[in-house]
Amino acid sequence: MGKYRRYARRKRGRRKLRKLLLPTSLVIALLYIVMTLTVAFSLQEGLVRYDLIGDRIVNVTLFRATYIAPPEDRNYTVLVTVGNETLRFTIPKGSEWKTFYLRESRLIKVHGEVVNTSFRVVESPVNTSYPGPFINLTRIGRSEDYILTQYPLEVYFVLSTQLCNASVKAEYGGVDMGSIRVEYREWEDGPVNVAEVSCREGSCLSKLTNGCIYSYRVSAEPTIAGILKLRFENGRLYVRLLDNPWITAVLYVVTVLPLWVYVRKRERTPPAHPLRLFRDVK
Numbered sequence: 001m002g003k004y005r006r007y008a009r010r011k012r013g014r015r016k017l018r019k020l021l022l023p024t025s026l027v028i029a030l031l032y033i034v035m036t037l038t039v040a041f042s043l044q045e046g047l048v049r050y051d052l053i054g055d056r057i058v059n060v061t062l063f064r065a066t067y068i069a070p071p072e073d074r075n076y077t078v079l080v081t082v083g084n085e086t087l088r089f090t091i092p093k094g095s096e097w098k099t100f101y102l103r104e105s106r107l108i109k110v111h112g113e114v115v116n117t118s119f120r121v122v123e124s125p126v127n128t129s130y131p132g133p134f135i136n137l138t139r140i141g142r143s144e145d146y147i148l149t150q151y152p153l154e155v156y157f158v159l160s161t162q163l164c165n166a167s168v169k170a171e172y173g174g175v176d177m178g179s180i181r182v183e184y185r186e187w188e189d190g191p192v193n194v195a196e197v198s199c200r201e202g203s204c205l206s207k208l209t210n211g212c213i214y215s216y217r218v219s220a221e222p223t224i225a226g227i228l229k230l231r232f233e234n235g236r237l238y239v240r241l242l243d244n245p246w247i248t249a250v251l252y253v254v255t256v257l258p259l260w261v262y263v264r265k266r267e268r269t270p271p272a273h274p275l276r277l278f279r280d281v282k
Contacts, residue, residue: 069152141215
């Protein structure tokens with residue numbers, strides 16, 4: 001009878017496996033749903049490349065000027081040097097602690113990737129130039145603040161990089177891509193303009209604007225073999241499971257199907273005949 005008891009215990013174990021199979025499948029399904037909503041994989045760099053072409057511009061804005069000491073009864077001039085070019089700003093005459101919100105902007109075309117700046121008050125008794133921030137021209141929309149304090153003034157400047165007469169150029173390989181999307185602003189708080197650029201034979205090229213771009217965002221939705229959907233945003237290429245739910249569906253089937261097969265196979269295993277068990281006991 002010992003073998004019969006072992007058979008009974010084995011049968012009870014099969015019932016437990018069958019009862020656990022459904023909740024286990026539901027837990028695995030929930031796990032894959034969470035993965036679908038959250039997981040993204042970065043892909044090889046260089047499959048999609050883009051560049052914005054145009055005139056590199058530094059926008060120098062004299063935001064405000066304050067007389068911090070009793071000034072002479074005349075205007076003052078501030079010279080701002082960016083690279084090899086110099087801009088001239090005029091501060092109207094005023095009294096001590098008088099603040100002028102001038103918001104006067106000048107554009108200056110520069111070359112290279114990084115330029116230095118300097119500031120000087122012409123009519124000041126201290127005829128000294130003060131070094132300002134270095135401007136990285138490769139970062140469109142980057143702003144640098146600078147406060148010049150020189151008797152009798154405190155002057156606040158904002159220097160930002162812009163791209164004028166801009167065109168977008170993109171190249172890609174190993175993926176299929178019908179177009180790229182460029183969203184850009186022509187000034188800091190301006191409306192968002194959208195340009196759809198068609199692509200063919202591995203390249204995209206189009207003029208965006210005759211004005212200047214303050215900030216931009218480049219995006220695209222390439223595919224591989226027409227099946228795997230990718231996303232490209234500002235130089236980063238990645239795949240989201242949310243765009244490809246078939247990936248998690250396949251993973252779920254590959255994970256759960258062997259469990260179902262294993263349980264069904266154990267259920268179908270024929271038990272030993274009771275008479276045979278009785279003969280074995282005797």
